[in-house]
Amino acid sequence: MNNKPKKALNQTLTKMVPAVLTALIATGLGFIALYTSPVPMIQDFGKMLTVGMIISFIAGVLILIPILFTRDHFFKKERVKQKQVKLKNMKGDRFFNWFTNKLILMKWFIVLVAFISAGFGIWADLQAGVETDVEKFMPQDTQELKDIHKLREILGSTDQISVVYEAADVSSAELLEWVDGVTGTVKSEFPETIIDTRSVTTALRQMNEGEFPVNQKIEEYLAEMPESQKKLLINEEGTKGVITLSIEHLEAEELKGFIDDLIDYFEAEELKGVDTTVTGKAVLDAEMVTALTAGRYKMTLLGMGLVFFGLLLVYRHPVKAFIPLLPIALIVGWSGGAMFLLDIKYTPLTATLGALIIGIGTEFTILIMERFYEERKKGRNSNEAIVVTNRKTGKAILASAFTTIGGFSALLISDFVILSNFGLMTLINISLALFSTIVVMPAILIILDRFVKIRHVGENELPVN
Known part of the structure; x- marks a missing residue:
């Protein structure tokens, strides 16, 4: 046995x-x-x-x-x-x-x-x-998710895309005019997706009663701008700036298509000597789709x-x-x-x-x-x-x-x-x-x-x- x-x-x-x-x-x-x-x-x-x-x-x-x-x-x-x-x-x-x-x-x-x-x-x-x-991954009946939806109804958007632009001097008059131009035209280019845009020129217009300031006034307004606000729009070295786009909440495939179109738009509008990069959490989500x-x-x-x-x-x-x-x-x-x-x-x-x-x-x-x-x-x-x-x-x-x-x-x-x-x-x-x-x-x-x-x-x- x-x-x-x-x-x-x-x-x-x-x-x-x-x-x-x-x-x-x-x-x-x-x-x-x-x-x-x-x-x-x-x-x-x-x-x-x-x-x-x-x-x-x-x-x-x-x-x-x-x-x-x-x-x-x-x-x-x-x-x-x-x-x-x-x-x-x-x-x-x-x-x-x-x-x-x-x-x-x-x-x-x-x-x-x-x-x-x-x-x-x-x-x-x-x-x-x-x-x-x-x-979509979360429990759909949670209070936190309901709060996000409520906030989106009030603000119009909780999703953002950042367009970072780089140059030797992002506070120059010529470059700021370009920033002011694309800040306005990008919204009209994608009216169904982009809800609002914001850049350093948006703040300059607010300080100048809605008009874009010229030459000497640009330097004055930049100097008067609170440092905490200025840091959100351009870096301390003055070599990088950001245009913030508030967008509609999109499904993954729609978001990826929009970002591809946005990249093409900024490449077509890019000023000589300026490099632009479309980035942010939404871009990471789109990259996740590809991955x-x-x-x-x-x-x-x-x-x-x-x-x-x-x-x-x-x-x-x-x-x-x-x-x-x-x-x-x-x-x-x-x-x-x-x-x-x-x-x-x-x-x-x-x-x-x-x-x-x-x-x-x-x-x-x-x-x-x-x-x-x-x-x-x-x-x-x-x-x-x-x-x-x-x-x-x-x-x-x-x-x-x-x-x-x-x-x-x-x-x-x-x-x-x-x-x-x-x-x-x-x-x-x-x-x-x-x-x-x-x-x-x-x-x-x-x-x-x-x-x-x-x-x-x-x-x-x-x-x-």
């Missing part, structure tokens, strides 16, 4: 741990893509995912496995209970056998439907919008590329390195389709879903593939091997997926929209990863099995990876 726990321990350390380590490496490579994001919070998210994954692996090997071995080796009553559990599991095994045999018969149909639907999802994902408005749209595709493609080359080094076989990524590509497409159908916009959190899909999905697909080829090396044909694989490893993946779903479900009750949407999409993606691994992966393994030559255990030659 005591030999069984030792045998189980040996098989776990020699079979399961290397497979899990391979999945860990692939997952880590997928998360590296998050570090390339220009958004710091996404980079930090990637770091914490990597750290948590490493800690989980170490805890599993150094804590969980010894606990399980101790239980089975020293407590005989527990082993009697295990036998009773095995009898209960026989019904589950019969279901998995029946289910997998059905999958084998429908393998081509499954793969065809999977790739067509994923293609639609990728197309739909390209149409998805991006949300960077912090107000989340172009950045999320780059992160996903980079993550998949890193995983492929990592698996290629491990397996030294391009087909085996490619197989785990096929279900992942499907999940990426399905996820985009789900966001389109649910009308959920990308946020700094949901932009990380591509890398998260690669991390979670790769672990599942590698474990299934490792067990499949282990059964193939024992002499089973591809159909028999996938039946055993789904029956044995499928249940473990189901348990892992359900516990992960349970953990992320807590995000659904968050009052913050950004968190609840992220939780919802994570649950959908984990479910898609589970479906792709249990349903689509077996079909892919059987179809591509002909490209991976296997030497059965016991033959003189080593298995070809």
Whole structure:
């Protein structure tokens, strides 16, 4: 009896741990893509995912496995209970056998439907919008948000863009005339967006009964202007000034388009010897849109590329390195389709879903593939091997997926929209990863099995990876 726990321990350390380590490496490579994001919070998210994954692996090997071995080796009553559990599991095994045999018969149909639907999802994902408005992330019934809306109704705007201009002397008469001109014309150029404009020339006009002063009076008014007010408009060195634009509250895509037009306007109106820069929080929000749209595709493609080359080094076989990524590509497409159908916009959190899909999905697909080829090396044909694989490893993946779903479900009750949407999409993606691994992966393994030559255990030659 005591030999069984030792045998189980040996098989776990020699079979399961290397497979899990391979999945860990692939997952880590997928998360590296998050570090390339220009958004710091996404980079930090990637770091914490990597750290948590490493800690989980170490805890599993150094804590969980010894606990399980101790239980089975020293407590005989527990082993009697295990036998009773095995009898209960026989019904589950019969279901998995029946289910997998059905999958084998429908393998081509499954793969065809999977790739067509994923293609639609990728197309739909390209149409998805991006949300960077912090107000949309907050609980919509909070008093603070209501106060902001009330203040916006009173003032007309709470959003601003700053246009910084630089020159050798920003207080010269010629430059101030240019500032006065663009301060007025920019509002008439964008009447539906710009509510008010303010610059140092606005203050000079107020001091001169609404008229722009000339030559000597400019110097006098600048000297009389309170220093605290003057510092808000030009710097102490007199080399930089700012034009402040109060604007309507715009959606992310509209804001980005307006800022692009504004940059073009100031480039066209720019005075010789003067450099202008459009800046401010609104510009940062617009840059976030670019980072989340172009950045999320780059992160996903980079993550998949890193995983492929990592698996290629491990397996030294391009087909085996490619197989785990096929279900992942499907999940990426399905996820985009789900966001389109649910009308959920990308946020700094949901932009990380591509890398998260690669991390979670790769672990599942590698474990299934490792067990499949282990059964193939024992002499089973591809159909028999996938039946055993789904029956044995499928249940473990189901348990892992359900516990992960349970953990992320807590995000659904968050009052913050950004968190609840992220939780919802994570649950959908984990479910898609589970479906792709249990349903689509077996079909892919059987179809591509002909490209991976296997030497059965016991033959003189080593298995070809």
